[in-house]
Amino acid sequence: MLKYEKIAEDLREDILRGKYQSGEQLALEKEMCAQYKVSRITIKRAVDALVSQGLVVKRRGSGTFIKSLKDEDVKELGMANQFSGFAATYRDRKVETDILRFDIVHPDEAVAAKLQITTEDFVYDIIRVRKLDGEPVVIEYTKMPIQLIPGIKKSVLETSIYAYIEKKLKFKIQSAHRTVKADMPTAEEKKALQIEGILPILEVEQVAFLDDGLPFEYSVSRHRGDRNVFRSVSIR
Amino acid sequence: MLKYEKIAEDLREDILRGKYQSGEQLALEKEMCAQYKVSRITIKRAVDALVSQGLVVKRRGSGTFIKSLKDEDVKELGMANQFSGFAATYRDRKVETDILRFDIVHPDEAVAAKLQITTEDFVYDIIRVRKLDGEPVVIEYTKMPIQLIPGIKKSVLETSIYAYIEKKLKFKIQSAHRTVKADMPTAEEKKALQIEGILPILEVEQVAFLDDGLPFEYSVSRHRGDRNVFRSVSIR
DNA sequence: GAGTGGTCTAGACCACCCC
DNA sequence: GGGTGGTCTAGACCACTCG
Structure with missing residues (x-):
C-alpha cells in the first residue's frame, strides 16, 4: 500500500472510531510529517483524500478540522461517489x-x-x-x-x-x-x-x-x- | 488564476472544441512541461482535474487518452458533481x-x-x-x-x-x-x-x-x- | 530497453488567519 | 509577527507498457 493511502486510511479510521469531536482540529501537517516520517506533500495528499470524502475541511491559516456530521451520514460516506457492482x-x-x-x-x-x-x-x-x-x-x-x-x-x-x-x-x-x-x-x-x-x-x-x-x-x-x-x- | 487551473482550463476547452478524436492521445506530460514552462507535478495536477471530470484516462506506460464519450455527455460533464444554487x-x-x-x-x-x-x-x-x-x-x-x-x-x-x-x-x-x-x-x-x-x-x-x-x-x-x-x- | 505516468522528497515562496 | 495550509520547483526512483 502506498504511503499516502495508508495515512489516509489511518486518519479515516480514527475519525470513524470517534477519536475526534465535531469541529475538533486535527494534527498539523508539519506534525504529521514528523509522526509518519514523510514529506509535507505526501501528508497533503492523504488529508485531501479525506476532504473529498467529505469528512474534514481545511482552513488556510488555521488548520484542518472535523466536519460536523451526523454519525449515519459519516458511515455512509465511504460509499458515496464510489463505484461498485x-x-x-x-x-x-x-x-x-x-x-x-x-x-x-x-x-x-x-x-x-x-x-x-x-x-x-x-x-x-x-x-x-x-x-x-x-x-x-x-x-x-x-x-x-x-x-x-x-x-x-x-x-x-x-x-x-x-x-x-x-x-x-x-x-x-x-x-x-x-x-x-x-x-x-x-x-x-x-x-x-x-x-x-x-x-x-x-x-x-x-x-x-x-x-x-x-x-x-x-x-x-x-x-x-x-x-x-x-x-x-x-x-x- | 493558478497555473494548474489555467492549464486544466486550456486543455478542457481544447477537448470540448473537438480538437481531439475519441481515444486520441494527448501531449505527453514532459512535452506539456516544456510548452507551459512548468514542472511535471503542476502538469499532473492539471491533467488529474480532467480525469476527475471524466474527460480523459491516464495509462501508466502509455500516455493520456481522450475518453470515448457522446458529445451531449461531455458538455453536461462540467456541471456533474458541481455545487451551485x-x-x-x-x-x-x-x-x-x-x-x-x-x-x-x-x-x-x-x-x-x-x-x-x-x-x-x-x-x-x-x-x-x-x-x-x-x-x-x-x-x-x-x-x-x-x-x-x-x-x-x-x-x-x-x-x-x-x-x-x-x-x-x-x-x-x-x-x-x-x-x-x-x-x-x-x-x-x-x-x-x-x-x-x-x-x-x-x-x-x-x-x-x-x-x-x-x-x-x-x-x-x-x-x-x-x-x-x-x-x-x-x-x- | 526506451519511454510513460506514479510516487515521493526537500525546500521555497505565497496568501491567509489569529494574536 | 508567527504559524497555517496552498502552490510550485527540480529531481529522484519506481511500475508499467510496448516494441
Whole structure:
C-alpha cells in the first residue's frame, strides 16, 4: 500500500472510531510529517483524500478540522461517489438474481453511440431482477459489446459481471457516468418488482468505462422507490 | 488564476472544441512541461482535474487518452458533481420564485441534529417554488440557522440565498452532502407544481457546509420527475 | 530497453488567519 | 509577527507498457 493511502486510511479510521469531536482540529501537517516520517506533500495528499470524502475541511491559516456530521451520514460516506457492482454493494446480505433475458442482438443507434460501436456490431442484451433477502429491489437492463467483453455466461450474470471483468478478464474499470431520474414503472416492471398500487422508480442510467477509456457497458437500473437512495458528496 | 487551473482550463476547452478524436492521445506530460514552462507535478495536477471530470484516462506506460464519450455527455460533464444554487445553474433562462412560506421556528430533533444545533435554537423555515420560463419545476423546503446566516429577507429568497451568503456575508460554501430518491407528490405539491395525473418526484435532500466545517443549510428539493435529472461521474 | 505516468522528497515562496 | 495550509520547483526512483 502506498504511503499516502495508508495515512489516509489511518486518519479515516480514527475519525470513524470517534477519536475526534465535531469541529475538533486535527494534527498539523508539519506534525504529521514528523509522526509518519514523510514529506509535507505526501501528508497533503492523504488529508485531501479525506476532504473529498467529505469528512474534514481545511482552513488556510488555521488548520484542518472535523466536519460536523451526523454519525449515519459519516458511515455512509465511504460509499458515496464510489463505484461498485450490485453484489459488492450488498455483500453482507442475501443477493439473488433472476435472469429475464440473455440474448445477443444489434444495438440501436443510441446505444451504439454511447458504446462507441456501430449498429452492425453485436451486444449482449441482458435483463435481470435483483433481490435482497428475497425482496425484489431493482430491474437492470444491460448492454455490453461482445467484442470487448467476451465469454459472458449465465453463471456470470447470476453473480457479478464486474467481478468477471476484473478477475477473469483482468480488465480494470475506470469510471461510470450516471444520470439519475424519477419515473413510473411499466406494467411489466410492476410485476417483476412485485409493486402493488402506485410506487415510483428511481432510474440510474450509466455508461461505464475501462481504464483504456473505452465504454464497455450501457445500463439502466430501475429501483423500487421505497427501497433505494443514491448518495453523493460534492466539494467546492 | 493558478497555473494548474489555467492549464486544466486550456486543455478542457481544447477537448470540448473537438480538437481531439475519441481515444486520441494527448501531449505527453514532459512535452506539456516544456510548452507551459512548468514542472511535471503542476502538469499532473492539471491533467488529474480532467480525469476527475471524466474527460480523459491516464495509462501508466502509455500516455493520456481522450475518453470515448457522446458529445451531449461531455458538455453536461462540467456541471456533474458541481455545487451551485438553482439560479446559477439556469442563469441563461428566465427564473421565477414563489415564496410559499417564510417563518422563523424551532427545528425538530432530526433537523437540529443535521445542523448541529439544539431544538432551542431558531431556524428559518422556507418553502419556495421555482419556475423556469414560467413552468414550475421544483419545490424547495429549506431550513437554516439564523445565528449562522443572519439577515435573510424576502428579496434574498427571490434571487439566490447562496449569492447572499457568498457576496454579502462573505462566507465560503465548501460542500454539500446529498441523498437522492424517488417519491410521489403530496396533494399540495401537485397543486404547487401544476401536476395533473400521475407523475413522480425526484427528491434531493441536502446538507450544505461552510468552509469552516459548519452545516448552514438543510434542504429538501422535490423536482417534477419529467423536467429534471441528476448527473454524477465516479472515478475508480 | 526506451519511454510513460506514479510516487515521493526537500525546500521555497505565497496568501491567509489569529494574536 | 508567527504559524497555517496552498502552490510550485527540480529531481529522484519506481511500475508499467510496448516494441
